[in-house]
Amino acid sequence: MATTFDDMLQASDIVLGISSHLSTTDYLNFRQINKEVYYNHLKKTVDDQIWANKLRRLGLKYMESTSEKLILTEINAANVLQELTSYTVENAKTVYAQLYRLLQPFVQKLYKKELSGFFPNEYSDALSHARILMNLATYIPIEIADYSRYKKIRENLDIFRELFINTVVKEMDLGYENRNYDCVTEFVAVLSECGQINTAADFFKSKNDFSVEVQLPESILNADSSDVDSDCLQAALDTTKAFLNSKIVLADKIFGESFPVTLNYIENIIANNLTDFFDSQLTSSHGLLSASIKFMPLLYINIKNSLIDGLIDSQNAGPRFKNILTEFFNLYLEPKILSYLEVNVQLFAAKVQEEFVSFQNETALKEQQQNEQIYNSLRSKVSDQQLLDEKNNFLSSFTKIFKISNNSVSQEEEQLQMSYNLNVMNNNLHNIEMLVSLDLCYKVVQLCKTHIEDMRTFLDIQNLKDEVKLRCQETFKLLISGLSRDHFKPGFDKAIAVLEQYDPNQMKNLHIELENLNSHVEPLIKFTEIINTGDIVLQMISIFYKNELVQIDIVDKNQDFLNDIVQVKKNFETMIDDYVANGLNIGINKLMDEVLFVFGSLQLPTDYNPDPSLLGSREIKPSKAAYKNVELLLNHCFLLTGATDKGTIDIFQQEIGERFFNEIVKNIKKNLISGDGAIFLICDLNYYYDFIANRLKQKNIVPLFAGLKTVGQLYLVSGSDSKELGKMICDLGRFQGVFTQEEIYEMVQRRSDWVKVRRDVEKVMYGLGVSDCTII
């Protein structure tokens, strides 16, 4: 069975399908093809829906009830889509009819390509033209169902629009050249209406080209690139500022507040002109130390202060204008700032290294010169002496001089060598304080401060904040490691080596002394000076850490236990503490050597065991050895006061006290003490006690010396009281618990009458029925 066109029109679906593919005119005709289609398939309700769909696709809003302003006299082709914004099902056809009436004539012209006289006379201004074109661009796709027709219309619209925009730009150019800025402003609005504000911005940019109007200097550095020529820099920034200010005024005039152009315009200048300029200034490099990138902070600060802050306000760019500009600069300079941060750290490391190395070299050179000088002086002195000696020898005996002259020369050489060694040792000791230089430490700390401050210029840049902090921390760590590795370590190592070499007793054998050298040097006194320097530097570092890193939030105080910077700082402190402890220990050893020397040389056997016939002439006062030793201790025990913490001082003083105590015990055991001599021993022991209890005031060791005082009484007891002497030895509580019984027993044997009392004493001691005596 054949199907006719009429048959097909029986089916509603088919009719609706066909309708949806038809242009407006074709649809109107098709609906009237027969009664059934008109009344049935495309009856009024269906028809209304079809118009409503079209309006919906045009972007109009559906409303339930009829809007009041259906027909408004002022509706025209330029504003129709802006005025008619809603529809109801009932009025859809009417609304669409209006659109159609106003816009379809233009569509017709486009279809036929009748482009001359395209706009009727009632639309006289360019702005209306632009709007009509925009409305057409919206309206035309509604007929896309008739595709070939639509395509042609669309193409013609595009061609016509381009023509139109070109004409506008031409007119605008004309106006701009004639400085008719009002006219330019109008055309800007037209372009904006056409969605072509970029064209306007490009137009402005091409008319105000930075590279054409501004001539920046080749270089803002001095001839030798050692510094920034600040006049030159200022001039460059002033020129740029003047240029930008004039453009800000112009852009405000042309674009007002409606069409933002200025920000984009200036961003372009920053990105394409200024960044390149600054980059080229900062790239000239002649090795790390003179790399011009170190001027980055200076440039940045000048850009902010002389350029950005000097700009006038821009209406077009809005109130945040300068902030945004700063952000632009931050963004575009970021790569340079990053490499600056990196170089700055390297630069600091190199400078610090240089300082320490040249200090080491100078010290070594100075030492060498001094040693030479010592040698030469000794040499001349020895020859003089030798001459004199030979003369004496000559006068005394002819034979003698012939016998010893050869021998004597080599002896003198030996003597010279020894004197040289001792004098060098002595001189080294003098120089200990110079091994660590407070001035130098201060200098590098100051340098570190400057480097960190420079980097902090960029701390406010959000993107760079973490990097800046990291670099500052790195710099601080370099400071500490430099101080510790390249200065304190070699300094303390040398100082301790010198201390260790120093032999006070050998110094006393120094036969040939140079007048200009202080012959007697207290090694500890010298070492204290270096401790003092160490302490000051530690304090300096602590303050620096607090003020430059913590307070300014370079280091988070609350997380500092996580931070390796704190670890580095602690390691440095520990290192110095260890050196101090080590040095003090050696110093105490040397001091004890001297104490021993004093006991050995000044404590006479008759001190505690006097000749009874001379007793009456002796003052009861401390012996020379006691005076000398207390004086020695007095000179040393308070050296650290103010140079280090109380804990270290206490340990130091107690250590000296304890070791001195041991030396006294040894000294007692070395001497014989008679009943008459006991008061002199007691007098010495009282003197020691007085020093420890009332001068040193170290409570922990006072009992040791109180114990010694009691020991002194063992010698006072008459030999006829030997039994009670034995009891006393067993009464350990009497000696403050300081001594064991063996020690007391050893000491009591130093009684000059020991042979006589021994039997009785031992009888009591070794428990022959004496209940209060126990030996374990």
Added chain:
Amino acid sequence: MNNEDYGYDYDYLFKIVLIGDSGVGKSNLLSRFTTNEFNMESKSTIGVEFATRTIEVEGKKIKAQIWDTAGQERYRAITSAYYRGAVGALIVYDISKSSSYENCNHWLTELRENADENVAVGLIGNKSDLGHLRAVPTDEAKNFAQENQLLFTETSALNSENVDQAFRELITAIYQMVSKHQVDMNEYGNNAGQVPKGPTISLTPAPAKKSKSSNNCC
């Protein structure tokens, strides 16, 4: 030539002991007399301390070697060493502390047991500046001193009152006794006479050298 080292700067040397309870002020009496010092915070003496001062009595230089002893010494061997050779002693009590006065009897006994029978003894009531806290009446102490043939003075080491006087009185008494003793000895025809002999000789002799030279002078 240095007199201190090689010769004698005195005519007589007297050993004097300070005894008495712990805390009565012996050390401060001594320091007041020898160096004119007073230590408010002085601690109790450990063992024994010595000090000397030379004064002139009847034109003679007398060096007093004073032993300041710990008040609480328990060993007789030691106390007897203290007393050995002493020609004078000051028994000190605290006028504000009656127990220290009551113990004077004990100290006197100990002294008599250990020291030379001719030892000159002074009773000292120290801390007279604490009059408002007085616990020992002056008269009672004075009576006790008289009964036992002791010199008696109330002193204050704190404000120096009578300190010098107490020591001087004792030293003068010793001197008078010594010079009398010497005369006695001379009467017995001992040679040179100034070096007393015998186990209980209580006087530290003026040295032979010096005496010879003085003899030559005389």
